[in-house]
Amino acid sequence: MTTSSDPTEFAVPELKYDDHGLIPAIVQDDATSEILMLGYMNERSLRMTLEKRLVTFWSRSRQEYWTKGETSGNVLELVDIRKDCDVDALLVRAVPHGPTCHTGHRSCFYRELGDD
Amino acid sequence: MTTSSDPTEFAVPELKYDDHGLIPAIVQDDATSEILMLGYMNERSLRMTLEKRLVTFWSRSRQEYWTKGETSGNVLELVDIRKDCDVDALLVRAVPHGPTCHTGHRSCFYRELGDD
Numbered sequence: 001m002t003t004s005s006d007p008t009e010f011a012v013p014e015l016k017y018d019d020h021g022l023i024p025a026i027v028q029d030d031a032t033s034e035i036l037m038l039g040y041m042n043e044r045s046l047r048m049t050l051e052k053r054l055v056t057f058w059s060r061s062r063q064e065y066w067t068k069g070e071t072s073g074n075v076l077e078l079v080d081i082r083k084d085c086d087v088d089a090l091l092v093r094a095v096p097h098g099p100t101c102h103t104g105h106r107s108c109f110y111r112e113l114g115d116d
Numbered sequence: 117m118t119t120s121s122d123p124t125e126f127a128v129p130e131l132k133y134d135d136h137g138l139i140p141a142i143v144q145d146d147a148t149s150e151i152l153m154l155g156y157m158n159e160r161s162l163r164m165t166l167e168k169r170l171v172t173f174w175s176r177s178r179q180e181y182w183t184k185g186e187t188s189g190n191v192l193e194l195v196d197i198r199k200d201c202d203v204d205a206l207l208v209r210a211v212p213h214g215p216t217c218h219t220g221h222r223s224c225f226y227r228e229l230g231d232d
Contacts, residue, residue, distance in 0.1 A: 026142050026151060033149035035142060038205040083231075084224040085217050089154040091225040101201050108200040109207040115199075 016088040025090040036100040037108040074098035132204040141206040146195040152216040153224040190214035
């Protein structure tokens, strides 16, 4: 038997994941409070986020782990993570290095509902 | 044939809903930029939100339409709605009337990940 002192150990069991084992994670710019994106984490990507201190999702489209900015360099440096009252959503505060959106915008939410 | 001038008409077809016909909607305090909650909308609750100017979700647990604060009075008055680059998430800016969380907290995200 081993006793783990991994500080990320606590994070997992208390959360409610959906049928696909995922939990939505809102990413907010820690300095400006701007919402940058919404992604999905599973248990392991949450652990990877805590360990690497870089926001890491499960990509639903590519079905793979995705450390945001790993290729582009536009990483999201972790500040802290909050959970909601129902423990089925996360709020991740981060320092963005470069634009978060693949379109080059700072935030993925750059359009109003009615915009083309 | 009728010609509709309903300003909410545009909102629906362009969005990507999930297998349950839902899209996640992040609610942000328009004045402070604080994240208040994450809820889910379907096509009709999005329309209701735009028509009533009060944020209205589809409650997954109760399987019913849910205009936030309808009972408590703690409504979320709509300011505007943004969509993300993938059109599968919404960012709703609102004026909260009273606390948003059922626990009495301003925001549902009042705990750090490791808190009990």
